Amino acid sequence: MFDIDIWQEIFSTIRKNKLRTFLTGFSVAWGIFMLMVLLGSGNGLQNGVRSQFSDNAENIMWMWTGETSIPYKGYKEGREIRFNNEDYDYLVGKAEGVDKVSARFYLRGDITYSYGKEYGSFTTSTCYPALADMEKIKISSGRFINDLDMMDYRKVVVIGDDIRKALFKEVDPLGKYINIGNVPFMVVGVSYDPRSRDNRQAYMPFTTAQRIYGGGNRVHTFAITTEMVKTTEEAEAIGENIRQQMASRHSFDPTDQKAMGSFNMLTEYMRTMKIFQAIKMFVWIIGIGTLIAGIVGVSNIMLILVKERTREIGIRKALGASPASVIGLILLESILITTIAGYIGLVLGVGLMEGFNYALEQMMASGSGEQIFFMNPTVDFGTAVAATLILILSGALAGYIPARKAAKVKPIEALHDE
Amino acid sequence: MIVLDSVHKSYVTGNNSLHVLKGIDLEIGAGEFVSIMGSSGSGKSTLLNILGILDDYDSGSYVLNGKKIKSLNETKAAMLRNEMIGFVFQSFNLISFKNARENVALPLYYQKVSRRKRNVIAMEYLDRMGLKDWADHLPSELSGGQKQRVAIARALISNPKVILADEPTGALDTTTSFEVMDILKEVNDQGITVIIVTHEHDIASMTRKIIRLRDGVIAEVIKNGDLQMYRDRVLAE
Numbered sequence: 001m002f003d004i005d006i007w008q009e010i011f012s013t014i015r016k017n018k019l020r021t022f023l024t025g026f027s028v029a030w031g032i033f034m035l036m037v038l039l040g041s042g043n044g045l046q047n048g049v050r051s052q053f054s055d056n057a058e059n060i061m062w063m064w065t066g067e068t069s070i071p072y073k074g075y076k077e078g079r080e081i082r083f084n085n086e087d088y089d090y091l092v093g094k095a096e097g098v099d100k101v102s103a104r105f106y107l108r109g110d111i112t113y114s115y116g117k118e119y120g121s122f123t124t125s126t127c128y129p130a131l132a133d134m135e136k137i138k139i140s141s142g143r144f145i146n147d148l149d150m151m152d153y154r155k156v157v158v159i160g161d162d163i164r165k166a167l168f169k170e171v172d173p174l175g176k177y178i179n180i181g182n183v184p185f186m187v188v189g190v191s192y193d194p195r196s197r198d199n200r201q202a203y204m205p206f207t208t209a210q211r212i213y214g215g216g217n218r219v220h221t222f223a224i225t226t227e228m229v230k231t232t233e234e235a236e237a238i239g240e241n242i243r244q245q246m247a248s249r250h251s252f253d254p255t256d257q258k259a260m261g262s263f264n265m266l267t268e269y270m271r272t273m274k275i276f277q278a279i280k281m282f283v284w285i286i287g288i289g290t291l292i293a294g295i296v297g298v299s300n301i302m303l304i305l306v307k308e309r310t311r312e313i314g315i316r317k318a319l320g321a322s323p324a325s326v327i328g329l330i331l332l333e334s335i336l337i338t339t340i341a342g343y344i345g346l347v348l349g350v351g352l353m354e355g356f357n358y359a360l361e362q363m364m365a366s367g368s369g370e371q372i373f374f375m376n377p378t379v380d381f382g383t384a385v386a387a388t389l390i391l392i393l394s395g396a397l398a399g400y401i402p403a404r405k406a407a408k409v410k411p412i413e414a415l416h417d418e
Numbered sequence: 419m420i421v422l423d424s425v426h427k428s429y430v431t432g433n434n435s436l437h438v439l440k441g442i443d444l445e446i447g448a449g450e451f452v453s454i455m456g457s458s459g460s461g462k463s464t465l466l467n468i469l470g471i472l473d474d475y476d477s478g479s480y481v482l483n484g485k486k487i488k489s490l491n492e493t494k495a496a497m498l499r500n501e502m503i504g505f506v507f508q509s510f511n512l513i514s515f516k517n518a519r520e521n522v523a524l525p526l527y528y529q530k531v532s533r534r535k536r537n538v539i540a541m542e543y544l545d546r547m548g549l550k551d552w553a554d555h556l557p558s559e560l561s562g563g564q565k566q567r568v569a570i571a572r573a574l575i576s577n578p579k580v581i582l583a584d585e586p587t588g589a590l591d592t593t594t595s596f597e598v599m600d601i602l603k604e605v606n607d608q609g610i611t612v613i614i615v616t617h618e619h620d621i622a623s624m625t626r627k628i629i630r631l632r633d634g635v636i637a638e639v640i641k642n643g644d645l646q647m648y649r650d651r652v653l654a655e
Contacts, residue, residue, distance in 0.1 A: 004533065005527060005533060012515045012516075013515070016515060311511070312513055312514075314511075315511045315512075315513060316513075316524070316528075317496060318470070318472065318499060318505050318511075319499070319500065319505070319524055319525045319528060319572070320496050320497065320499050320500025320501075320525055320528040320529070320576070321496060321528050322492065322493040322496045322497070322528070323492045323493060323496070324493065325528065407492075410472075410473075411472045412467045412472045412473055415507060415509075415511060
């Protein structure tokens, strides 16, 4: 089936009908081109949105307290609920489905940071060492808060890059003391956020802050990461379970959203990813639809071709061509046209998206593309291979009916068909 | 070589059934040179199709070279056609985008003969037809007589037992017709059975046996002495 003769025959017919072959091929190329562009755009959007999530772990959950809005177990509404250090111990030790925990104590009022003559007002995030993983904090020099800092109530701080620039200019800040609300803290690290959102933030050991700024055992918010689960339902269940536990610890109605608020990133993340799955499916349906139009076109052309070549097929049969060899001839030509045309479409589509990606990366590098919800809009290798296989299959499909028709050609009728 | 025993064939179109062959008994020995004559509608094309295994028949029997031909599947029929029968058509039926050599070599392609080998053999046959210099020409660049000689070379290349020629001179002028008939005669001299369907008396008179069909049956068989008389009569006209 793959000897040189059959290819020569196919090429000689293609050469005879250049325009027709081109137009047929074009419809297929267009179909696959659109599929690649759509898939690439879908991927780009998904990657873009996913990168928005990537500021934090996907499975992070924040909890905070407020005043009750529903009377509960004899308590009146309007009672203030407060997290405390025991809640931290509970979450770390006993709570189900919890991976890492960090607590935060808010410092009151504006806190001035100063070093020498330089000063400025910055946000202080008090935390446990686990926060580094939970919020994906990047350290450009030095280290993050560690367990020893916590145990010894050390007065150390990790400053964001903007704080470093404001206070230290070109001086190396590591080991230097800065005054934070008139308390000297040693700088042990510099953090860096490529999206420059958290660069005006400093990280301080939770225990130290609680002790220095008079927090008692008060905790304002908790950040926890839950175990990674596969469904939205499971993610919601973990959050709900923690809420139940906290409600019983602090005697408030579990349905009281004012008493304790929470935001579960995992459910949001999963919901968003589900939307993208739907988009992807939609894109495939459109792409396949376009491709089918191409296939029908090829099939149509091949039918005309068979009709035009009826006489030739009849001669071949009279000379001893078996039905199988006739089918092979038509099928192979159809597959050849679709595959080559489709491959051109594939390369153009992927090329366009790669070029687009290159431009995007240039924009990102120059810092002007931070707010773009679009990233790496390319099609992965597996998809391209799948598309190629679909093409070959389409070619076979397109050639099938014409080939069967060709195999049914009766030599007598074909030869008398003047 | 060919034995037909009360072969019947009818074509059914809708509710109408057209009884074309109404019991043909025919025997053609190896090496015979036969023409089949008859007016249109006499069934001569149908008979030729059956002889060429291009069409099946309804009842009776057809034995070709000791092998019964009946209800063969397409692949088998194609194989038998390739091995046993060489076709020559009125309209030449060369493949337009293939040159003379490729056209001649085509039957060998279906015998899975290698490309180089079949091209060599095709050149031999073209040479025999005096068309060596035209091997690379497309059919559109050849004259009618040349085309028919290419077609005869193609029919001969698979070493068939029988040559079936359907009005081989129908599209040619008298001189070329006679040339083609001379070639067919030579072919016959090598021991190959040649069967010609024609309605031209002068062409038929050049064969050694004339089978006349009328309304689906064999009306007469002219041979030997009768044939000589027939020839004289044709020549006198």
